[in-house]
Amino acid sequence: MTTTVRNPTAKQMLFIDYYMPGDTPDWKCARAAGYAGDFTTLSSSASAVLKSTAVQAEIARRREEITVSQGINLDTLVFELRQNALDAREYKQMAASNQAWLGVAKLLGFLVDRTESRSYSVSADLTKALETMSSEELRAIASLAPALELPEGKSDD
Known part of the structure; x- marks a missing residue:
């Protein structure tokens, strides 16, 4: 099939x-x-x-x-990066040499770039915070509400 x-x-x-x-x-x-x-x-x-x-x-x-x-393949990429690493080392450019070796390591699968992504939910964080507050703390926050209101005709957009 x-x-x-x-x-x-x-x-x-x-x-x-x-x-x-x-x-x-x-x-x-x-x-x-x-x-x-x-x-x-x-x-x-x-x-x-x-x-x-x-x-x-x-x-x-x-x-x-x-x-x-x-005309690019893994062998040519590794060869070129290896040559760059050796040339950079010869000229005492250690940062460039290290970067070239890192490139070789990534190509050969020894290193993987990882990025961490976090997303925050303001409403979820706020809900969690409100759930942990005492009645007195909630009343204190509620008493601030009139001061937080926008004047008539204004919007927060």
């Missing part, structure tokens, strides 16, 4: 166009491709798009195309 991979949708193709250069965060690629939502929603959308077999196949096809047209 053979499985056929569907072609990516137009929206997915647009996502791939933004994603391929590699200099834009996934969630921004999703937003640029027309997906809607806040950071969390866009991050989820980007993750779902990248998990699609159609998208993975298209990204692999494009990478292969670039590899062939540019």
